[in-house]
Amino acid sequence: MTDLPLNRTIALSLFTVVLREGRPLEEQADLLTRPLDPRDRGFVRMLVATTLRRLGQIDMVLNHFLDKPMPAKLASVRDIMRLGAAQILFLDTPGHAVVDTSVELVKRGKLAPYAGLANAVLRKISRDGAAVSDRIDAARFNTPKWLWLDWSARYGEETAHRIGLAHLAEAPLDITLRDPATSADWAGPLAAEPLPCGSLRRLAGGAVYDLPGFTDGHWWVQDLAAALPVRLMGDLTGKAVADLCAAPGGKTLQLAAAGATVTAVDRSARRLRRVSENLARTGLTATLVDADATEWRPEALLDAVLLDAPCSATGTIRRHPDVARHKRPDDVAALAETQAALLAAAAEMVKPGGMLVYCTCSLQKAEGEDQIAAALAAGLPWERDPIRADELPGLEMALTAEGEVRTLPCHLEERGGMDGFFIARLRRI
Numbered sequence: 001m002t003d004l005p006l007n008r009t010i011a012l013s014l015f016t017v018v019l020r021e022g023r024p025l026e027e028q029a030d031l032l033t034r035p036l037d038p039r040d041r042g043f044v045r046m047l048v049a050t051t052l053r054r055l056g057q058i059d060m061v062l063n064h065f066l067d068k069p070m071p072a073k074l075a076s077v078r079d080i081m082r083l084g085a086a087q088i089l090f091l092d093t094p095g096h097a098v099v100d101t102s103v104e105l106v107k108r109g110k111l112a113p114y115a116g117l118a119n120a121v122l123r124k125i126s127r128d129g130a131a132v133s134d135r136i137d138a139a140r141f142n143t144p145k146w147l148w149l150d151w152s153a154r155y156g157e158e159t160a161h162r163i164g165l166a167h168l169a170e171a172p173l174d175i176t177l178r179d180p181a182t183s184a185d186w187a188g189p190l191a192a193e194p195l196p197c198g199s200l201r202r203l204a205g206g207a208v209y210d211l212p213g214f215t216d217g218h219w220w221v222q223d224l225a226a227a228l229p230v231r232l233m234g235d236l237t238g239k240a241v242a243d244l245c246a247a248p249g250g251k252t253l254q255l256a257a258a259g260a261t262v263t264a265v266d267r268s269a270r271r272l273r274r275v276s277e278n279l280a281r282t283g284l285t286a287t288l289v290d291a292d293a294t295e296w297r298p299e300a301l302l303d304a305v306l307l308d309a310p311c312s313a314t315g316t317i318r319r320h321p322d323v324a325r326h327k328r329p330d331d332v333a334a335l336a337e338t339q340a341a342l343l344a345a346a347a348e349m350v351k352p353g354g355m356l357v358y359c360t361c362s363l364q365k366a367e368g369e370d371q372i373a374a375a376l377a378a379g380l381p382w383e384r385d386p387i388r389a390d391e392l393p394g395l396e397m398a399l400t401a402e403g404e405v406r407t408l409p410c411h412l413e414e415r416g417g418m419d420g421f422f423i424a425r426l427r428r429i
C-alpha cells in the first residue's frame, strides 16, 4: 500500500469543509493544519487556495479527460481529482507522485471502486493536461459567471478580465506602520518596498510573527486599499471617532495611532477579542463596545464616524479565494439592506460639520456607489466631501468623477495589485 502523507488527507478535509460546507478558508486552515509542521501547513493552505482559485479551469480540464460527466454521488472522488490536477498543473508536483497519493486517497474512502477512474484521468492530465489547461481563458473561466457578468457590465470586459487575472495570484503582504514617519526605517529590515499613501509591501511573504517589529507592535498587516479610508479622514488628533464594525481592528489601530479617541463597535464578542489583542500588541488604546451598530448610539455626537460595513467581500478574492465560491447574488442583496441600515444609524451619530466615511471591500456597486447615492437621495442632512487627487498620490486612477474611491484588484497590477474597495467621505451639513 502506498504511503499516504498526512498533509494530503488534511488538504482533502480542508477543501471539503470549505467548498461543500461554505466555511471560511483561513479559519479552517488554521484549525485543521495544526498537527502539521509550518512547511506542511503552508503547503496545504497553498494547495487548497490554488484549487479554489483555479476551480473553473480545473473542472474544464477534468471534464475534457472524462468519458462522461461524474454523477453528484462521486463528489468526494471529484474533489480528490481536483486537488490532484491543481498539483500537477499549477504547483509543479511530479505527476507520478500525485497519481499515487490521489489513488490511495480514493481507495481509503467509501468510493474505493473508483480508484481506477482517478488513476486513468490523473495520468492523462499528467501527460496532456497542461496543453488543455493553457488554452483556457483562466481569468474568465475561474471567475463565477454571475461575477463575470456583473463586473463586465460595470467595469467593461477588459477590466473584468484584468480583475480575473489579478485573482489568479496570491496577494503580497502589505504592512501599515504605527508611526508612518518611520516608513524608511522599516523598509530595509522588512525587505519591503514603499507603496503609494504610506504602506509597505513585502513580496516574499513569510511568517508574520517572525518578522522584525511585529511582536513589538510597530506594524500590522493591512492591504493597501484597506488602509486608505482612515488615511482619507485627515488630521484626527484629539477627535472623538467611532469605528463601526471594527473587528479585527486594522482601522481601529490606524485611528488610535492617528491620535483619535476611538470607540470601536462590533457585534461579535469573539472578533472584538482580536481587536483587544491587536491593541495590546501595538500599545494603542480604544474603548471596545460589543453592540449592534444599528442600535448603539454614542453619549454625545461625534466628530467623525468610520463605517466599514459588512459586505460580500468580493474585493478580497486574491486573499480569500473561497469568497468566489461561497457568495451568491442573494448575499449581495441581503447585505445591501444591512449596509443601508448601518449607514442611516451612522448618520445620526455625527455633529453638524462632522465627517462620515463609508467603505466596503466589495466590487459590487450595490454595496458601494448605490448606497451613497440612495442615502443622499433620501434627503439626509449630508453632502459628499469629495476626495481629491492630491490625497491619493500614485492612486489617482481610483478616484471617481463623484470624488469617491473605487480601487480594483488590478490597480497597481505590475506591483502585485490591491484589494477592491469603495470609499466615500461625507460631511454633515
Ligand SMILES: C[S@@+](CC[C@H](N)C(=O)[O-])C[C@H]1O[C@@H](n2cnc3c(N)ncnc32)[C@H](O)[C@@H]1O
Binding pocket: 244, 245, 246, 247, 248, 249, 250, 251, 252, 265, 266, 267, 268, 271, 291, 292, 293, 294, 308, 309, 310, 311, 342
Ligand atoms: C468588514 S469587517 C470589518 C473589518 C474591520 N473594520 C477592520 O478594518 O479590521 C465587518 C465586521 O462587521 C461586524 N458587524 C456586522 N454587522 C454588524 C452590526 N450590525 N453591528 C456591529 N458590527 C457588525 C462583523 O462582526 C465584522 O467584524
